[in-house]
Amino acid sequence: xxxxxxxxxxxxxxxxxxxxxxxxxxxxxxxxxxxxxxxxxxxxxxxxxxxxxxxxxxxxxxxxxxxxxxxxxxxxxxxxxxxxxxxxxxxxxxxxxxxxxxxxxxxxxxxxxxxxxxxxxxxxxxxxxxxxxxxxxxxxxxxxxxxxxxxxxxxxxxxxxxxxxxxxxxxxxxxxxxxxxxx
Numbered sequence: 052x053x054x055x056x057x058x059x060x061x062x063x064x065x066x067x068x069x070x071x072x073x074x075x076x077x078x079x080x081x082x083x084x085x086x087x088x089x090x091x092x093x094x095x096x097x098x099x100x101x102x103x104x105x106x107x108x109x110x111x112x113x114x115x116x117x118x119x120x121x122x123x124x125x126x127x128x129x130x131x132x133x134x135x136x137x138x139x140x141x142x143x144x145x146x147x148x149x150x151x152x153x154x155x156x157x158x159x160x161x162x163x164x165x166x167x168x169x170x171x172x173x174x175x176x177x178x179x180x181x182x183x184x185x186x187x188x189x190x191x192x193x194x195x196x197x198x199x200x201x202x203x204x205x206x207x208x209x210x211x212x213x214x215x216x217x218x219x220x221x222x223x224x225x226x227x228x229x230x231x232x233x234x
Contacts, residue, residue, distance in 0.1 A: 052090060058098065062209030067102075076100070076121065078202075080209045089117075097121035097138065101205035104128070115150045124201040126162065134166075137174070139198045146183075157194040161186070 055069045058077035063069065067081040071089030076098035081087060085106045087094060092110035094117040102108065105128040110116050115133025119125070123136050126144040133150035136142065140154045143162035148154060152170040160166055161179030172178050175194060177186045 055087075055089070060206075060209075062212065064104075064212065078206050080205045082106075092116045092133070095119065097123070099202040099206065101125065101202065103144075103205075106130070109133070111150045120156070122198050122202045124198055124205070139195055141194070141198050141201070157189070157191055157198070159189055159194065 053072045055071065055073040057075045058079065060078050061075055062080045064081065064083040066084045069081060069087045072093040073087050073089040075096040078099045079096055080101045082102065083104045085102045085104060087102060087108045089110065091112040092115065094108060094110060096119045098121045100119055100121065100123040102125045106125050108117050108131045111133035117131055117133060118135045120136060120138035122139045124141045125131065126142055126146065128145045129142050130147040134148045134152040136154045137156040139157040141159045142148060142154065143160055143164065145162055146160045146164045146166070148160065148166040149168040151168050152166045154160060154172045155174035155176060157175045158172045159177045160172070160183065161177065164179050164183040165181040166172065166178065166183045170183065175189050175191050177189050178184060179186050
C-alpha cells in the first residue's frame with residue numbers, strides 16, 4: 052500500500068488518521084479524529100479542502116475511489132464512501148454520501164442528508180433529507196463565496212493551532228484531570 056502524499060501547508064490535528072493511497076493538495080486540513088482511509092482504493096483531495104472532526108472517508112475495494120476537488124468543506128461527522136465531490140461543494144454536518152455518488156461543483160448536501168449510491172447531484176444544487184432529494188438551485192456566486200470563506204477560515208484555524216504548538220506550555224501530556232497543570 053502506498054504511503055500518503057501531501058502538498059504544502061497541510062495540517063493534521065491530533066487523533067486524525069490518514070493512511071494508504073491518499074494524495075492531498077496544498078492547504079488541506081484534517082481535524083480531530085477524522086479518518087481518511089485509502090487502504091483498498093485511492094483517495095485524491097484537491098487544494099484548500101477541509102475534513103472536519105469525526106469524519107470518515109473510505110473507498111469501495113478496487114471499485115470506487117474518493118475524489119474530492121478544491122475548496123471543498125466536509126463538515127463535522129460526515130461519512131464519504133467511494134464517491135466524488137467536485138470543486139467548491141459543501142457537505143453538511145452528519146451527512147453521508149455513498150458509493151458512486153457524485154456531488155457537483157458548488158453543490159450543497161444539507162446536514163444529516165443521506166445521498167444514496169449512484170446519485171448524481173448537479174452543479175449548484177441543494178439536496179437534503181433521508182434519502183437526499185433535490186431541494187433547489189443555489190446562487191452560484193453565493194455558494195462559491197461561502198465555500199471559499201470556509202476554506203480560508205480552516206487554513207486560518209490551522210495556523211492558530213500551528214502557532215499554539217510552538218509554545219512548549221501547550222504540549223504537556225495529560226492523562227487525567229489531576230495531571231493537568233494550568234499556567
